[in-house]
Amino acid sequence: MSAKTIEEPARRVPVYGEYEVTVLGGGPAGIAAAVASARAGRRTLLIERYGFLGGMGTAAGVTNFCGLHANVHGAMHRVVQGIASDLLARIGRLDGLNAPHLIFGKIFAQAYDTAAYKIAADDLLAAHKVDILFHALGAGVVMDDDRRIHALMVETKAGRQAVRAGIFIDCSGDGDLAAWAGAPFEVGDNAGSMLYPSMMLRLNGIDPEKAGEAWRTIPSLMEKAEAAGTHRFPRKSAIVRPQRSGIEWRVNFTQLAREDGSAVSGIDPDQMTRGEIEGRRQAVQAFEFLRTVPGFEKSYIVDLPPQLGIRETRRVIGGYMLSGEDVLGCASFEDSIGANGWPIEAHVPGDVIFKFPPIPESRGFNELPYRMLVPVGIDNLLMAGRCASMTHEGQSAARVSGACFAMGEAAGLAAALALSENTIPRDIAVEKLQQTLKQQGAFIGRDQSVPEGL
Numbered sequence: 001m002s003a004k005t006i007e008e009p010a011r012r013v014p015v016y017g018e019y020e021v022t023v024l025g026g027g028p029a030g031i032a033a034a035v036a037s038a039r040a041g042r043r044t045l046l047i048e049r050y051g052f053l054g055g056m057g058t059a060a061g062v063t064n065f066c067g068l069h070a071n072v073h074g075a076m077h078r079v080v081q082g083i084a085s086d087l088l089a090r091i092g093r094l095d096g097l098n099a100p101h102l103i104f105g106k107i108f109a110q111a112y113d114t115a116a117y118k119i120a121a122d123d124l125l126a127a128h129k130v131d132i133l134f135h136a137l138g139a140g141v142v143m144d145d146d147r148r149i150h151a152l153m154v155e156t157k158a159g160r161q162a163v164r165a166g167i168f169i170d171c172s173g174d175g176d177l178a179a180w181a182g183a184p185f186e187v188g189d190n191a192g193s194m195l196y197p198s199m200m201l202r203l204n205g206i207d208p209e210k211a212g213e214a215w216r217t218i219p220s221l222m223e224k225a226e227a228a229g230t231h232r233f234p235r236k237s238a239i240v241r242p243q244r245s246g247i248e249w250r251v252n253f254t255q256l257a258r259e260d261g262s263a264v265s266g267i268d269p270d271q272m273t274r275g276e277i278e279g280r281r282q283a284v285q286a287f288e289f290l291r292t293v294p295g296f297e298k299s300y301i302v303d304l305p306p307q308l309g310i311r312e313t314r315r316v317i318g319g320y321m322l323s324g325e326d327v328l329g330c331a332s333f334e335d336s337i338g339a340n341g342w343p344i345e346a347h348v349p350g351d352v353i354f355k356f357p358p359i360p361e362s363r364g365f366n367e368l369p370y371r372m373l374v375p376v377g378i379d380n381l382l383m384a385g386r387c388a389s390m391t392h393e394g395q396s397a398a399r400v401s402g403a404c405f406a407m408g409e410a411a412g413l414a415a416a417l418a419l420s421e422n423t424i425p426r427d428i429a430v431e432k433l434q435q436t437l438k439q440q441g442a443f444i445g446r447d448q449s450v451p452e453g454l
Contacts, residue, residue, distance in 0.1 A: 013153065013162045016133065019045045021415045022152060022165035024138050027055020028401045029385030029408035030171035031121055032083045036412030037169075038128040039440075042419060044412075045131045045163060047138065047154060050306065053121035055173065055385075057401055058114045061200035061305030063243065063250045067402025069100060069108035070341025070450075074360030076100070076108050077450050079339040082442030083124075084405035090120035098244045106356055107343065111243055111250065114303075136161075138172060141180040147379045149181050167380045167415040167425065171408060174267055175314035175387035183375040184317040187267075189392040194263040195311035195347040195399075196235075197256045199279025203290065204302040208246030211295025215240050221293060231289045234282055237352035240290070248302065253286035254279055256308060261349055266310035275308050311347060311386070311399060318389030319371030319426070326366050327397040328357050335430045336367035336446040337414075337437060338406025340398040347396070367445040368403060370430050373411050379424040384411040409442055 021037040023030050026048030034046040046053075056062050065088075070079045078085075088110075091097050096116020100108040125132060136154040142162065144150045151162040170177035175185050188194035218240050225231040235255040242249050256264040256275040264275035283304060290296045315321075324344055325331075341364055344355040357364055372389040373382050383389070384407035386399035397403075414433055418425045437444050443451055 013160050015151070016154070016161040016163050017045060017131070018164040019043050019131070020166050020419055021169065021412070022047065022163050023169045023171055023412070024152065024177045025055065025171035025173060025385065026050070026053040027171060027173060027385060028057065028084070028404040029411070030055070031087065031124065032405045032408030033169045033171055033384055033412035034130045035083050035124060035128045036409045037416050038130045040413055040416030042416045045133060045165070046125065047133045047136050047152070047163065049135070049137045051134045052118040053125070054114065054117050056309050058118055059306050060309035061114065061202065061250070061303060062309060063111055063114055063200070063202065065110045065112060065401045067340060067342035067400035068110060069402075070339065070363075070365035071107050071359050072364045072450050073362070079341045079365050079443050079445070079451065080402040080406050081451060082405070082437065082440055083409045084402070085441065087120055087124050090123055091116045094119060095244065096120070101241065104354065106359055107341070111241065113244060138176050141177065143181065146182065147377060149378065149380055152177065166419055167382065169411050169415060170316070170381060170383040170387060171385045173310065173313070173386050175316045175383065178316040178375050178378065178381060178383055178387065179314055181378050181381060183378050183381065185314040186317065187314055188263070188312060192262055194265065194313065195396055196263040197266060197275060197279070197308045197310050198252050199254045199256065199283050199308055200305055201251050201283045201287065201301055202243070202248060202303040203251055203287065203296070203299040204248045205299040206247050206249055207295040207298070208242065211293070214293055214295060218293060222289070225289060231285070235350050235352065251286055251290065254282040255347070255350070257349070264308070266308070266313045272308065279308050280304060312392070312395055314387055315390055315392070315395055316375050316383050316387050318376060318383070319374050320369045320389060322366070322368065322372050322390040322394040322398055324391060324393030324397070327394055328355060329366070330357050330362050330364065331366045332446065333367045333369035334446070335370040336444050337370045337373070337410035337433065338368040338403065339365045339443055339445040340368055340403040340406070341365040342397050342400045342402060344393060344397045346393070363450070365445065368398065368406060370410065370414065370433065373407060373414065374426050379426070382411040382415060382425050384408040406442065410437060413437065
């Protein structure tokens with residue numbers, strides 16, 4: 001590409017609005033952060049690039065909540081509750097939830113309908129009077145000084161606009177806001193490798209009786225197809241599971257790599273462009289194979305999502321970086337604000353490798369410290385979701401939707417608490433944050449018994 005530049009003329013940018021709390025990104029973390037802030041009485045704006053909420057769970061067609069549960073000494077328990085429970089109840093009232101299903105005989109995940117998720121999220125934010133700005137792409141920040149954000153710049157069909165706020169929460173997934181503000185961050189494993197993106201797809205027209213528990217037999221059918229030379233697959237550990245209606249299944253056989261074999265980068269537009277095209281090509285190849293599987297002969301692709309599923313890009317450095325050792329060791333923290341029950345999920349070349357804490361010996365979840373939400377060097381910024389402060393390995397576990405809900409709820413409440421205490425988020429009374437989270441039904445792990453039931 002050309003290294004030439006042009007000089008953009010200075011211009012006056014209209015202010016879209018002034019808020020106490022502004023959240024960038026409408027995935028699980030952003031939804032929970034905005035609701036928590038507004039519920040605490042703060043005028044809150046949620047900015048989202050698409051015309052709907054849900055993040056990778058809708059925009060990338062994930063259709064599966066991971067990390068809501070933990071395997072606690074061999075028994076399944078919901079360890080992410082609070083605002084997440086409110087959202088799931090709304091999805092359930094729309095008949096959009098599957099019963100939780102067991103993966104590898106060790107952990108629960110829960111499928112949902114993406115349309116129901118979008119509708120339920122709209123309803124949840126409306127109920128708490130959160131202002132929403134859809135179709136707005138974050139584009140930069142204006143700083144008061146090196147440590148404080150004055151305004152977030154967004155690009156919309158109305159042109160560039162600015163949003164002022166007392167506290168900003170970066171739930172962009174990519175750490176965009178934090179990076180623009182000058183917060184330190186890491187990318188992938190710092191050696192050029194990130195978790196590989198995927199292109200999800202959904203099939204309809206499956207014969208549920210004939211298909212049965214096809215997810216058990218498909219791995220061996222894949223091996224036979226590769227041995228026969230009829231099909232090649234970019235990765236093992238394929239996901240093929242039914243949605244609430246047995247005639248519709250979600251599918252992921254894909255893994256998006258660059259020419260050198262490393263993961264496509266979700267913060268490089270050229271790589272993303274090639275990845276989107278290659279992802280759809282791989283999706284069609286997966287579909288062609290599945291048409292040979294009993295029960296799938298008359299199936300068809302009913303949905304390819306708006307974008308690739310991105311697992312990892314920037315990880316903002318905060319007061320503590322959650323590590324893989326913390327996940328496998330079921331770590332506890334004095335400033336715990338939530339729990340993660342999902343194992344390490346390493347997307348390596350050609351495969352996905354899971355590493356669980358000892359089962360059933362361990363309690364099966366690690367706590368999430370408040371410090372991982374507070375970036376180094378910026379005073380009026382918090383981050384939540386997959387861009388929070390984690391190592392490459394720690395992020396492979398705590399990036400999933402369950403932990404993102406927990407982090408988002410804590411961040412939104414922490415922002416409201418900082419405003420009420422007239423301090424910066426780094427210096428809030430964490431004990432008060434923990435107490436309020438407990439009162440509002442969230443499970444933070446510390447000094448709490450594990451919730452009963454599923």
